[in-house]
Amino acid sequence: MPFREVNSKMVEATVAPGQRLFSQRGAMLAYRGEVTFTPNTAGGQGGVMAMIGRRVAGEAAPLMTVEGDGTVMFGHGGHHVQVIRLTGDTLYVEADRLLAFDGTLEQGTMFMGSQGGVMGMVRGQVTGQGLFTTTLKGHGAVAVMAHGGVIELPITPGRSVHVDPQAYVAHHGDVRNKLSTALGWRDMVGRGSGEAFQLELSGSGAVYVQASEEKL
Numbered sequence: 001m002p003f004r005e006v007n008s009k010m011v012e013a014t015v016a017p018g019q020r021l022f023s024q025r026g027a028m029l030a031y032r033g034e035v036t037f038t039p040n041t042a043g044g045q046g047g048v049m050a051m052i053g054r055r056v057a058g059e060a061a062p063l064m065t066v067e068g069d070g071t072v073m074f075g076h077g078g079h080h081v082q083v084i085r086l087t088g089d090t091l092y093v094e095a096d097r098l099l100a101f102d103g104t105l106e107q108g109t110m111f112m113g114s115q116g117g118v119m120g121m122v123r124g125q126v127t128g129q130g131l132f133t134t135t136l137k138g139h140g141a142v143a144v145m146a147h148g149g150v151i152e153l154p155i156t157p158g159r160s161v162h163v164d165p166q167a168y169v170a171h172h173g174d175v176r177n178k179l180s181t182a183l184g185w186r187d188m189v190g191r192g193s194g195e196a197f198q199l200e201l202s203g204s205g206a207v208y209v210q211a212s213e214e215k216l
Contacts, residue, residue, distance in 0.1 A: 003083045003100070003141040010075040011083060011143045013100060017069050023100035024076055025062040033070015040065045065103070074100045079145035079216065082208060086172060089205065090137040093144055093170035096216055102140030110135050144170055148211030160202035166213035173205015 004012045013021055015035055028037060040063040066072060075081060081099055084091060092110065110133050136142055146169045153161050155175055162180070171177065180200045201207050 003143055005081065005083055006073060008080050008149070009078055010073055011081050011099065012071055012073045013066070013143075014071050015066055015068050020065055020067045020103035021100055022063045022103055023066055023072075023074055024098060025064045027074045027076045027099055028066075029073045029075050031070055031072040033068060035066060035068035035070045035072055038065045038067070063098075066100075074143065076145060077216075080147065080149055080210070082144050082146060082150040082169070084142045084144060084170065084172065084208070086136065086138060086140055086142065088139055089172050089174070090135050091142055091170055091172040092133050092135055092175075093142070095134045097144045097146070097169065098134065099143040099145050101136055101142040102138075105136045105138045105140045105142070108135045108137070109133065144208070145216060146208070146210035146212075147214045147216070150208050150210050152206050152208055155201050155203060155205045155207060157202075157204055160200050161207055162198040162200050163207060163209055164213060165197055165199045166215065167209050167211075168199055169208040169210050171201055171205060171207040173203065175201050175203040175205040175207070177201045 002014045004014075006012050010029060013023075015021065015033070022040060025039065076099055079099075086105065150169060153163075155161050155171070155173065165179070178200050180198050
């Protein structure tokens with residue numbers, strides 16, 4: 001499903017007969033052609049059981065199914081929009097950052113403790129992202145939202161990337177992530193640098209970082 005960035009805050013998707021995409025409910029700005037928008041009560045791919053799992057995990061953002069023959073422009077809240085193209089790997093992103101994604105992508109959830117153990121769970125609390133995150137896997141495009149602009153930082157073996165947890169948007173590839181701390185006596189007495197926690201990503205892939213420490 002092709003996505004085209006109209007500007008930094010709007011994306012246009014081409015909808016073809018026999019194909020479908022999912023978008024955040026109410027994110028349609030304009031469209032051309034014969035296109036329908038249907039509330040997706042199953043919350044995306046995977047059927048009812050997958051929906052229940054996502055709701056238990058708190059990763060069930062309200063979605064709508066978009067089908068037909070035409071083009072649709074999406075945007076939401078004036079947030080910056082970034083299109084990420086997947087070529088068989090997995091994207092890790094919070095459900096509330098998803099603007100629209102290709103309907104062929106396999107949607108799931110991941111327990112944060114499975115990467116980084118206890119610190120993985122702590123990371124969820126520090127970043128305000130909770131204990132679970134959404135995964136999208138396969139070949140296709142995803143439009144995600146962020147504050148300010150977004151930069152893509154490559155992650156290569158032996159050269160990890162450290163990110164402020166509040167500026168983290170998403171990552172993809174064969175990547176491990178863990179929360180590292182640099183708490184010292186200065187932090188205890190309120191004279192620290194303000195960078196006591198960093199998210200360390202290692203392996204092979206890329207991480208997307210927004211130009212703000214503000215959550216959506």
